[in-house]
Amino acid sequence: MEKLGTKQRVIIALCLVMIIIIPRLMHRATEEFSTKYHIHSKINESNTSITLIEGSPHFMVSAFFDHRETETIRIISIIKRDSLKPLYCVYCNTQKYCQVGKADVDTHSDHFGFPFVASDVLCRGKYIHDATHITISTTSVISGNHSKVFLPVRNRQKTDWFRYDFTVCISNLFGKYNNVLQFAQTMEMYKLLGVQRVVIYNTSCGPDLEKLLQHYRREGILEVVQWPINQFLNPSPGWNFEEHKGDLHYYGQLVTLNECIYRNMYQSKYVLLNDIDEIIMPYKYTSLPQLMEILQKEQPGAGVFLIENHIFPKTQFEDSGKFKRLKWNNLPGINILEHIYREPDRKNVYNPTKMIVIPRNVVQTSVHTTLKHYGEVFKVPFDVCRIVHVRVPLQGSLTKEQLFEDKRLWEFEGDLVPNVDDALQKSSLLKI
Incomplete structure (x- = not known):
């Protein structure tokens, strides 16, 4: 068998990159977005118990750190069952630096036939540990000049003592x-x-x-x-x-x-x-x-x-x-x-x-x-x-x-x- 020429080796290398490396990078990008930005003004915190998720028919209610599951913030939400599209979690810390990650949605099994259902929007990953505020977005591309409303993250500290x-x-x-x-x-x-x-x-x-x-x-x-x-x-x-x-x-x-x-x-x-x-x-x-x-x-x-x-x-x-x-x-x-x-x-x-x-x-x-x-x-x-x-x-x-x-x-x-x-x-x- 003849040895491969330089041109052939380059072609094979490019094919390997396309087949193996690029898909891995794309998968990682969907797992952890590199979008990082700084909010230029005060974090806009929700002042009501029901907050519309901008650009959707859905609503978010409150956000809680769930210590029972690995790296999870659970947002109690109201989701329109027939209109569910990809949602994203926007995590912000006290320095007003924010990250974006993909959300998982768990709609509750009991809805009694109604269009809107109690749901959990689950935000996971390394960003949650520093997050003091969080919101749900319909897009992964967000700038520091946005007007999104955030929820404070509650239950950040686990305790065995109860009031x-x-x-x-x-x-x-x-x-x-x-x-x-x-x-x-x-x-x-x-x-x-x-x-x-x-x-x-x-x-x-x-x-x-x-x-x-x-x-x-x-x-x-x-x-x-x-x-x-x-x-x-x-x-x-x-x-x-x-x-x-x-x-x-x-x-x-x-x-x-x-x-x-x-x-x-x-x-x-x-x-x-x-x-x-x-x-x-x-x-x-x-x-x-x-x-x-x-x-x-x-x-x-x-x-x-x-x-x-x-x-x-x-x-x-x-x-x-x-x-x-x-x-x-x-x-x-x-x-x-x-x-x-x-x-x-x-x-x-x-x-x-x-x-x-x-x-x-x-x-x-x-x-x-x-x-x-x-x-x-x-x-x-x-x-x-x-x-x-x-x-x-x-x-x-x-x-x-x-x-x-x-x-x-x-x-x-x-x-x-x-x-x-x-x-x-x-x-x-x-x-x-």
Whole structure:
């Protein structure tokens, strides 16, 4: 075989470069963009809980460093499912130097048929360690003169010490909700059970409830996150797309529940996920701390605890009128102490659950169970803990005699009633 000439060797070398080296360089370029720039003015930080992703129909909500996964910042987002195109993460540090990298998008599996879905935009790579602010872009080419809005990166420091033991996440207030009496009773009941923090996402509420919210904020137990989702989308008032229509499930309930978990990841040992008219009530134990101490000893591998929901129809009143107090007559809302009758289980109907979770064990959640998590899921027995849910009946044809009497709330009346009065008086809703 003849030796290759110089020209032939050059051609072969060029071919090797094209076949092997250039594709590797191109792949690396898609992994880590060399785009680096300096912002010439102050970082434009978002001042709202919902921020449009420029050049797209999508929205970003908040950004969190996820210490459980290698080099990941997780941005809680709202993604339009049929309009997903490549997205990019823009990382900036305190010196206002920024880098751009490709984003991964993980849309949650529960969307109930709605066009917009709760999602995680995942930003990975070496740039995240210095990033104090982050945003999502539809392009990888960005200059220092852009007007993009950034989110602060939260949870940058991991901790094993928690400010609160128990935090309740209430997903949404909407429709000028004004159920003052039930809200005050629920808040005071949770305080007696050992809750130190309540987080509420507020789209709209009535004027009386607003006064009560202000009281609990002054007291320090309540954090109100303004959630103006109706200014950005047409949110659905229900969970079923075929029935309720709209852009997004139930005023963005799935988005706010996930946001609340990450917001409290290193703030609270446990997080309770339930609605405004529900109380996760221990029956076998006197308080939530005692309940969880026993459950964690019995189920050391569990990080998600499912609690059965049980309906107490607001149409059925207890006969004695013991808690029909004149002071409360003119207050808007339901007096839950008057409703002590519980609907029976139906064998062929699914009994939904709400949750007590260790937030560091949860990756994604839906309403009644988690979607992705670490560790085990444990369904708490009915006689140990269940939800007291005072609302319209699901089995409206049942008579009072067909319901079960359940006076668990009455066991707290000595502290509950005066505490409710005190909260209402301090809110200027109840005259002394």
